[in-house]
Amino acid sequence: MSTSPPPTSVQAPSLQMQGICKQFGSTRALHDVSLEVHPGQVLALIGENGAGKSTLMKILSGSLTPDAGTITLAGEPYHPANPHAARMLGVSMIYQELTIAPDLSLEDNLLLGTESSHWGILNRKEQGKRIAKAQELLGLKDIPRDYPARLLSPAQQQLIEIGRTLVNDSRVVIFDEPTSSLTFEDLEHLFHVIGLLREAGLAIVYISHFLEEIRQVCQEFVVLRDGLRVGAGSLEKTTDPEIVQMMIGRELTELFPTVPRTPGExxxxxxxxxxxxxxxxxxxxxxxxxxxxxxxxxxxxxxxxxxxxxxxxxxxxxxxxxxxxxxxxxxxxxxxxxxxxxxxxxxxxxxxxxxxxxxxxxxxxxxxxxxxx
Missing domain, CATH: 3.40.50.300 (P-loop containing nucleotide triphosphate hydrolases)
Incomplete structure (x- = not known):
């Protein structure tokens, strides 16, 4: 594994979403939204609640079908019928609320939904190789494979979710606000793991409200507001106030003006x-x-x-x-x-x-x- 990802500018995108539209009744959730992610790149998807981030990622992960627009994965048309089909095509999503089966073992959770089989018979040898690879990369190699998932810490359970993407040979991974329940030490380890995924050439979409952590792990950003793409660019060349203004459509001082007040009892x-x-x-x-x-x-x-x-x-x-x-x-x-x-x-x-x-x-x-x- 190389120490740094290859330059994304000379590589074809792993993922392209162009002109995506989605409407629920009279509510326009997305209109003409486009983004692309290259191998070895972490793209921040930013926006207030209700901006359309979740709808866009549900379309990408196979939970919803777009009303208009096209998606390509490694240059090939991509239109999964459901989340399982999306995973089989190499797109995985790490949800904010973990999807761990608490009474299953670490091994069973890593393989959940991605079991290798031939004529209905599980390929134990292939499974063992994939689990060993995931445990090594994620720092879980000291935990027995038969260890119950319910006894693991929230951070370790989240690593199992990430491990599934490795077992499944995912090409695109979506992180949906992954740091909400992590300690500082766990946060640092998560960022380290994301760096390893980036080095391995995966394309990553990272959703978060915290600009400080976005700057630690992401290189590019896309901002959504009211279902529209209102901004995009390099984080290195964009300030936090500029991003916030894109998110809310006005200066932060206009949103929270200083007003005189007298404290009550x-x-x-x-x-x-x-x-x-x-x-x-x-x-x-x-x-x-x-x-x-x-x-x-x-x-x-x-x-x-x-x-x-x-x-x-x-x-x-x-x-x-x-x-x-x-x-x-x-x-x-x-x-x-x-x-x-x-x-x-x-x-x-x-x-x-x-x-x-x-x-x-x-x-x-x-x-x-x-x-x-």
Whole structure:
């Protein structure tokens, strides 16, 4: 394996999407969107929520069919009927929500959906070669192949997802916001792995809202806004403010103008709050009409602090006052006091997905909708 990828400028694109259009009823999701990715290149796909990034990648990964436009893969027409067909043609997607089978082994998860067979008989020898290659590249060679996936860390589970692309001999890999649940160390390892994929000549599409990490792993970018391609170019030659202006259609100062304000009374006061493991002796005040940002790396205790404030996690020190009065420490009592919480884990904590929209919206406050108790 070479230490650096060959120059992309002299190579034909691995992937070309030209004039892609997609409409859902009266809603235009994509209109005349084009992009291309070369071997050994990481292309950043940037845009606000609703810009069309997911729709474009669902088309590329075989989940949706475009209404218009053409796609070529290594110069050949590409129109997969479904995600499995896309994988067989060499296009894989690493989703933000992992698709690991927790009760299967590391080996079975690496092979899931990509099993080599002849006349219905699994080719164990071929499988072994591919697994060994993936484990070596991803730094998983010390983990037994029969190790249950549920016992692996989130970062290791994500590496299994990436390993599937290697087992499948993918030519194009899409990363959909892959860093949302990683620690700093795991983040560095992921960037290292992406660099190895780039050296191996894969073409990579990288979706993220974080410009700092985009600059660490990507060379080129495409910006979508309201289903349109509104900008593209070299990251080296483009500043962050220029990219943000493409994303939102105006200067950042226009979107968030400085306005005079007078802070209101203190609504929530945390005094030396400590949890089971974190946070440690954190104090803050939240006033009416005010937004307080909580920043920090993954593992620093941001989520734990939010859970303590909302009464989800036990306090091991300090106190929390609502309207300058102590309240019982439980989510029910926080809701009664007028507090709400939007969880970062929408899938398992934020929604009851088997219930309706109405049921979800009223689930935490049913009293006004009850009749006769």
């Amino acid at each position: 203190v609504i929530v006061k945390a005094k030396e709050v400590s949890g089971v493991q974190s946070p440690h002796a954190v104090s803050l005040e939240l006033r009416r009409g005010e937004i307080v940002g909580i920043a920090g790396l993954i593992g620093a205790g941001r989520t734990e602090l939010a859970r303590c404030l909302f009464g989800l996690d036990e306090l091991h020190g300090g106190e929390i006052l609502i309207h300058d009065r102590p309240t019982p420490h439980s989510p029910t009592d926080r809701i009664r006091a007028g507090m709400g919480m939007v969880s970062e884990d929408r899938k398992t904590e934020g929604l009851a997905q088997n219930l309706s929209i109405t049921e979800n919206m009223t689930l935490s406050h049913l009293v006004p909708y009850q009749r006769w108790g």
